[in-house]
Amino acid sequence: MKYIDEYRDEAEAKRYLSAIAATVTKSWNLMEICGGQTHTVVKAGIHEMLPDQVTLVHGPGCPVCVTPLELIDKALAIAARPEVVFASFGDMIRVPGSKQDLLTVKAAGGDVRVVYSPLDAVKIAVANPGRQVVFFAVGFETTAPANAMAVLWARDLGLDNFSILSSHVLVPPAMEAILGSPDNLVQGFLAAGHVCAVMGYWEYEPIAAKYKVPIVVTGFEPLDLLQGMMMTLAALEQGRHGVENQYSRAVTRDGNKGAQEMISRVFQVQDRAWRGIGEIPQSGLGLRDEFEAFDAERRFDVEGISAEESPECIAGEILRGLKKPHECSAFGTRCTPDRPLGAPMVSSEGACAAYYQYGRAG
Amino acid sequence: MSEPDFLAASCPIPLDEYPTVQLAHGGGGRFSHRLISDMFLTAFGNPVLDLLHDGAVLEVEGGRIAFSTDSFVVKPMFFPGGNIGSLAVHGTLNDVAMCGAHPLVLSAGFILEEGLPMEDLWAVVESMGRAAEAAGVPIVTGDTKVVDRGSGDGIYVNTSGIGVIPEGIDISPVRARPGDKIIVSGQVAVHGIAIMSVREGLEFETALESDTADLSPLVARVLDSCGDGVHVLRDPTRGGVASALNEIATSAGVGVLLDERAVPLGDEVRGACEILGFDPLYVANEGKVLVFVAPQCADEALRAVRSHPLGEDAAVIGEVVDEHPGRIDMRSRVGGIRVVDMLSGEQLPRIC
Numbered sequence: 001m002k003y004i005d006e007y008r009d010e011a012e013a014k015r016y017l018s019a020i021a022a023t024v025t026k027s028w029n030l031m032e033i034c035g036g037q038t039h040t041v042v043k044a045g046i047h048e049m050l051p052d053q054v055t056l057v058h059g060p061g062c063p064v065c066v067t068p069l070e071l072i073d074k075a076l077a078i079a080a081r082p083e084v085v086f087a088s089f090g091d092m093i094r095v096p097g098s099k100q101d102l103l104t105v106k107a108a109g110g111d112v113r114v115v116y117s118p119l120d121a122v123k124i125a126v127a128n129p130g131r132q133v134v135f136f137a138v139g140f141e142t143t144a145p146a147n148a149m150a151v152l153w154a155r156d157l158g159l160d161n162f163s164i165l166s167s168h169v170l171v172p173p174a175m176e177a178i179l180g181s182p183d184n185l186v187q188g189f190l191a192a193g194h195v196c197a198v199m200g201y202w203e204y205e206p207i208a209a210k211y212k213v214p215i216v217v218t219g220f221e222p223l224d225l226l227q228g229m230m231m232t233l234a235a236l237e238q239g240r241h242g243v244e245n246q247y248s249r250a251v252t253r254d255g256n257k258g259a260q261e262m263i264s265r266v267f268q269v270q271d272r273a274w275r276g277i278g279e280i281p282q283s284g285l286g287l288r289d290e291f292e293a294f295d296a297e298r299r300f301d302v303e304g305i306s307a308e309e310s311p312e313c314i315a316g317e318i319l320r321g322l323k324k325p326h327e328c329s330a331f332g333t334r335c336t337p338d339r340p341l342g343a344p345m346v347s348s349e350g351a352c353a354a355y356y357q358y359g360r361a362g
Numbered sequence: 363m364s365e366p367d368f369l370a371a372s373c374p375i376p377l378d379e380y381p382t383v384q385l386a387h388g389g390g391g392r393f394s395h396r397l398i399s400d401m402f403l404t405a406f407g408n409p410v411l412d413l414l415h416d417g418a419v420l421e422v423e424g425g426r427i428a429f430s431t432d433s434f435v436v437k438p439m440f441f442p443g444g445n446i447g448s449l450a451v452h453g454t455l456n457d458v459a460m461c462g463a464h465p466l467v468l469s470a471g472f473i474l475e476e477g478l479p480m481e482d483l484w485a486v487v488e489s490m491g492r493a494a495e496a497a498g499v500p501i502v503t504g505d506t507k508v509v510d511r512g513s514g515d516g517i518y519v520n521t522s523g524i525g526v527i528p529e530g531i532d533i534s535p536v537r538a539r540p541g542d543k544i545i546v547s548g549q550v551a552v553h554g555i556a557i558m559s560v561r562e563g564l565e566f567e568t569a570l571e572s573d574t575a576d577l578s579p580l581v582a583r584v585l586d587s588c589g590d591g592v593h594v595l596r597d598p599t600r601g602g603v604a605s606a607l608n609e610i611a612t613s614a615g616v617g618v619l620l621d622e623r624a625v626p627l628g629d630e631v632r633g634a635c636e637i638l639g640f641d642p643l644y645v646a647n648e649g650k651v652l653v654f655v656a657p658q659c660a661d662e663a664l665r666a667v668r669s670h671p672l673g674e675d676a677a678v679i680g681e682v683v684d685e686h687p688g689r690i691d692m693r694s695r696v697g698g699i700r701v702v703d704m705l706s707g708e709q710l711p712r713i714c
Contacts, residue, residue, distance in 0.1 A: 001632050013696035045698015090639075107382040116638070222696040338392055358700040 007221030008044075016226035017049055023233050027053045029185045030232055031178070031321055033171060034192035035062030035350060036220050042354040044222040054233065057185060057321030058351035060174055061192050063139040064091045065319060065343040065350045066274040067167045069309055072097040074302040075165055078134055079110045081300065085128060087121035088136040089143075090114045095346045098307045118143075118150035118164070125154065125162035134296045137164040142194045144168050144285055145259035148266035151287070151294050163296040166287055169272055171195050172203045173283035178320060179211040186321055188232040190218040190225065193247035198263075200255025204243045212241045219247040266291055275343060276309075276316035313342035318351055325355040332356060390600025390646075391705030395609070414613065415535055416460040416596065419527065428461035430454055431522040439486065439516055442556050443571030446519055447486035449648060451493035451501075452574050453599070454521040459578035460595045460651070462533035462585060463525030468494060470504040470521050475514035486517060497576045499523070530589055535613035537593035542682040543660035544618065545653040547580060547667050548573070548675040549626045550603055554645035555634045570630050575649035580670040584653055587666040591659030596652045601705050603679075604643040604690065606652055608704040612688045620680035620692040620702065644705045654682065 032038055038058045041047050047056055060066055076097045079086035086102070093102045093114060106112040111131075115121050118135050125133035137147040147164060154162040171192060178184055191204060196217045208215045214235035218228030228246040235241065245251055263285070272284025287295050297303055309315075312330050317323040325331050325344070335341040337353055344350035386393040403412065410418045417430030434450040444452075451468065458465040470490065474483065494501050501521075527533075552573040559568045577597060585592055594614075598606035603625070611618050627642055635642045649672060655663040660678060667673035680692075690702040 001629050004632070004636065008695040010695060010697045043700055044694045044696045045700045046696070049696075049698050103384050103386070104380065104382070107380075107384055222694075338396075357703050 004221070007219075007223045009223065012223055013049075013226060016223065016230055020054065020226070020230050020233060021051045023230065023237055024051055024053045025237060027055070028187050028233060028236050029055045029057050029321075030188045030190060030229060031057040031059045031186040032190040032218070032225070033059040033061040033175070034194070034220075035059075035065065035354075036194070037061070037190060037192065037218065037225060038351050039354050040220055040222060040225055042358045045358075046222060046225060050229070054229070058318070058324075058354075059178075059189075059321065060274065060277060060319040061140065061171065061195075062344065062350050063143070063167075063169065064095055064346060065315065066169055066277065067092070067095070067138050067343065068273045068275045069098060069307040070273075070305060071165065071167050073307045074297065074305050075136055076100060076102065076105055077302050077305060078165065078296060078300045079105045079112050080108070081132075083132050084300075085111045085113060085124055085131050085133045086136070087113050087115045087118075087124060087133060089116075089138065091346070092136050092138060094340070095343050096340055118147045119153065122150050122153050122157070122159070122162055125159050126157065129161060131161060132299070133162050134300075135162075135164045137166045137168065140169055140171055140192070140195050141199045141263070142192075142197075144263045144267060145198060145256075148262045151266050151291055152262070154294060155291070160293075163294045163299050164287070165296040166267075166285065167272075168267065168285035169274060170269070170283050170285065172207060173280050174274065174277075175204075175207055175215075176211075177277065177280045177283070179207070179213065181320065183322060186213075188213055188236050189215045190228045190232060191215050191243075193217055193219040193224070193251055196245075196247065196251040196255065198256050198259045200253050201243050201245060201251065202253055208242050214241050215243045217243070217245045217247050217251050219250065274319075276313075276319045278316075310341045315342040315344050315352075318344050325352040328352070388600075389705065390602075390605050391644075394601070395704065413534065413536065414609065416457040417463075417523075419461050419534070425529070426527040428458050428463035428525045428527055429522070430457035430461070431520065432457055433518060433520040435515065435518050436557065437515060438560055439482065441560055441572055444574040444648075445486055445489055446517060447488075447490035448493045449572075449574050450519040450521045451490050451497070452576050452648060454523040455497055455499060456577045456597045456648075456651070458523040458525035459581040460533070460597055461525065461527060462531040462581075462592070462595065463527045464582065465497065465499045465523050465525040465578055467502045468499055468521055468523045470501050470519065472504070472506045473514055473518040473520075474506065474508045475516050476508055476511040478516050483517065486519070490519075493576065497578065528585070531585055531592070532590060533592060533595050535594055535596070535610045538610050538614035538616050538654045538682050539593065540616060540682050540684045541657045542593055542654045543657055543663075543678050544607075544620075544680045544682070545655065545660070545664055545667055545676055546598075546603065546626065546679050547577070547651045547653070547673040548649075549628045549631065550598070550647055550650060551631045551635065551640075551642035551645035552628065553648040554602070554640075555631050557646075558634070558638065566634070568630050568634065570628075570634075573647060573649035575672055577649060577651050577672065580667060580672050581651060583666045583670055584655075584663055588655055588659040588663045591656040592653060592663065593656065594652070594654035598647050598650060598652055600646050602642070602644040602646055603652065604641070604702045605705050607690050607702070608688075610652075610654070611690060614682075615687045617683045617686040617688070618680055618690045619683050620690060622692050622694050624677050624679045626675045626677050626679075643702060657681075
């Protein structure tokens with residue numbers, strides 16, 4: 001299949017693997033930021049094929065995993081209301097809140113629907129004027145433009161029955177939080193190609209300069225990842241830092257200006273709590289005041305809900321790359337995709353689920 | 363002394379997890395499996411059922427018969443390539459065939475919702491009649507119930523089937539043994555993706571049609587040419603090829619090694635799976651069979667499958683191994699090894 005097969009070629013993969021083996025002279029820790037990249041790494045078995053000196057640390061780039069427990073509890077409270085149609089991306093449906101998940105709310109009679117686009121949620125609102133439609137707007141910079149578009153569309157249509165529960169997060173502040181942490185292990189980054197397709201990569205240049213790390217914008221197919229790793233390792237071995245672009249077929253330095261304008265029309269940057277990591281300053285997007293009518297947290301008065309994490313789940317250490325999933329005492333026993341204790345075991349992009357699903361061979 | 367009361371003491375499925383039935387309990391993956399093993403086998407367990415084969419194989423005077431039942435709740439009831447009626451006939455014919463049997467007769471049970479248009483019911487029934495006639499297997503008994511509007515979803519169909527197992531044929535999941543080659547009869551994931559393409563809220567344009575088909579003639583060809591060399595037959599419906607292989611590996615206590623590049627996959631299905639984020643190994647099929655065959659018969663079995671129009675794209679996708687009993691490993695396209703686990707939860711709700 002065009003644009004897929006050429007990035008999954010075994011002979012090419014072998015070539016990159018030998019080039020990587022010939023390049024590394026000491027141990028390096030690389031972090032792939034995005035959960036989609038973690039998924040490819042584990043699904044293709046790449047982590048098993050790398051030389052021992054190269055350790056992949058799986059980053060926090062899984063929107064489902066870093067959505068705060070408190071916000072999930074708010075989602076559950078809203079979804080359980082009889083007048084509400086609660087629309088969400090599929091992955092969020094099984095993320096456990098403090099006591100239940102959206103599937104349980106659905107089985108108890110809640111109207112919970114999986115949609116593939118926030119614009120579909122707007123269509124549901126148009127078709128059901130007597131119901132309140134709430135879209136669970138999670139994600140990084142990649143999903144923000146479509147969510148912004150949904151809000152703008154709802155406003156243009158004059159809808160008073162559409163709102164979003166927003167939990168948008170931003171990659172660069174999270175990278176800074178990881179690099180600035182005293183126990184940081186990460187020496188080079190594979191930046192998330194899809195985020196950069198929207199935002200460009202100019203934002204990463206000051207980070208690379210400040211912390212003297214190589215950052216390589218990387219795609220999602222096996223060969224993209226191998227090439228991104230090769231570029232990062234070559235920079236590390238040569239003592240170079242700065243931003244390079246492996247994913248040039250999709251990413252430019254400036255990114256998609258139209259999408260960026262759409263985001264800033266609807267959202268403003270604000271402090272945001274990350275599940276398992278804590279609050280990171282200026283790391284999220286919230287609705288601007290002029291769009292507060294579309295803010296589900298205000299519309300449904302759930303601002304008082306608070307929650308505490310399972311003490312056994314070490315998602316925070318996983319998401320910061322301090323531990324691997326199988327180093328958790330609950331991994332694969334008390335915590336499985338059927339009965340997840342924490343979000344990284346739920347989403348297919350979560351590091352724990354990827355290890356459980358594909359990685360137990362090792 | 364009273365009869366033992368299995369269920370009153372405590373429900374074996376932890377109530378603090380899911381106190382109510384979830385859609386995933388019918389999804390064919392690990393949730394379904396746990397419901398069956400923890401609840402149904404606790405209540406009904408017996409040597410025939412415990413095998414968890416597609417149907418029951420029963421010794422009767424003068425030979426062996428296969429008996430199987432299946433219920434159909436697919437939504438929408440009409441889909442590209444078929445409808446709930448033809449699917450219900452093919453599904454049970456296939457379950458009987460997967461026991462190595464020639465299907466003899468079928469039953470049909472209908473649960474209809476008040477308000478279902480007669481025209482729709484006729485379209486379903488008429489297509490069931492045609493499917494049964496094409497297979498040469500009559501529907502010899504049936505039942506109809508009607509429920510209040512809002513208590514059903516238009517139409518649910520149950521079919522059961524009985525078949526006769528020829529002498530010298532012994533098909534059972536426990537017969538998978540190291541060295542066996544695994545053949546799949548054609549492109550995988552077609553039914554599930556065809557259903558997805560017309561599901562409300564997800565419609566996308568494709569020329570794909572469900573692969574729903576009666577596999578019993580194809581199975582008969584394989585059995586005619588390889589006889590006892592055929593060890594296991596399974597139609598990978600809900601939960602797809604991955605779930606079927608996991609069930610067989612667990613039953614037989616063997617491992618399986620797959621080759622990702624060998625799995626037949628059409629471009630349209632691949633494209634849809636890439637976009638929707640599905641793994642085609644977990645997507646349902648309704649006209650494909652997995653054949654576990656002794657290595658010395660593998661070439662002949664593959665020729666037999668390919669000689670049937672439904673098996674033109676058949677391929678050997680892997681083999682049974684001694685190592686890692688109960689686990690499926692797959693060599694990825696780039697040469698890495700990964701585990702192909704039983705599906706957790708569900709990928710696609712209600713596809714058969």
